Amino acid sequence: MYQIPKFHPKKMAKRRRKLRSLIAQKAAECDEKTSSKIPIFIGCVLLIGLIVAVYLSNISTSMIWSDFLTTYRNQYNLIVHGEKDYCLPSIDREKLFSEIRKKVLNQETALSGIELQLRNDSKFVAIAVTGASGVGKSLFVQEFRSNYPWQENIQTESWSTYNIEDHKKQIETFTRHFSECGRNLIIIDNLEPKDVDFIQGYNRFLHENVLKQDSVSLAIVYVFNIVTYTDEQRANYTDNLQLLMQLENVRIIEFRKFNSNDVSECIRHEARHLNLTLDDGDFDEISKLIDANRSGCKNVYSKVLMYGKRRNL
Incomplete structure (x- = not known):
């Protein structure tokens, strides 16, 4: 005699779950295939739109590409540096010199003179910081460098009159590492008035090289120390200061003597x-x-x- 199979609720529930799982898997595969096609479709639409826009207008592809790169750089700088206009060569002088004035004492005239020079938005700004020993020149350079907004643009050199050939190679290295973002900064330290002739040619080369590069701007700080340890050196102070006035395209900033x-x-x-x-x-x-x-x-x-x-x- 035929017997009716027994009903097992647990087995039936298991089969239903398996069936639902298979249905969901198939649906997911379909969704995945569809979703993978969406970006391609959008990309094609945008590309076609770009081509049509270029074709129908007088705008060149190079101009569109340039605008794209500008937008990209602004967004990158906003994310990395917190400033959309990070690459503009203008310096926030108030912020920079408020930090410097906390450390450099009793040289307000000199600091104001340097700040005034940095208001100049020309491509090339050269400053010669000079004065007797112990009046704040090195401290100024240290604070200026520490608070400079484009740290990656700073290049330094300690000068030696006995190493002129190396200096010539160094200046070529400087120019190869100029950045188009922000203002480049070169600091030449350890100079004496007798180095004026070498620095004259050095400065002229940098000036001409910067003018050749449309997107490059440079501030250079020459640091001259007029030694005043002996009576003779103190007597020659004014003559040494006048010697520095021979430098072309360089603003001389004297840090006053202390009392x-x-x-x-x-x-x-x-x-x-x-x-x-x-x-x-x-x-x-x-x-x-x-x-x-x-x-x-x-x-x-x-x-x-x-x-x-x-x-x-």
């Missing part, structure tokens, strides 16, 4: 910076050890470290 009042302010500033205290006796002792005419504030830092006492927290 005893400037040294006193330097001592207080360094003590605050180092979080040290000085009693009146130690302060007077340091003041006596520093010769403002000879070395400005150059030795203040080491003397404050020697005499200062750690503040109580």
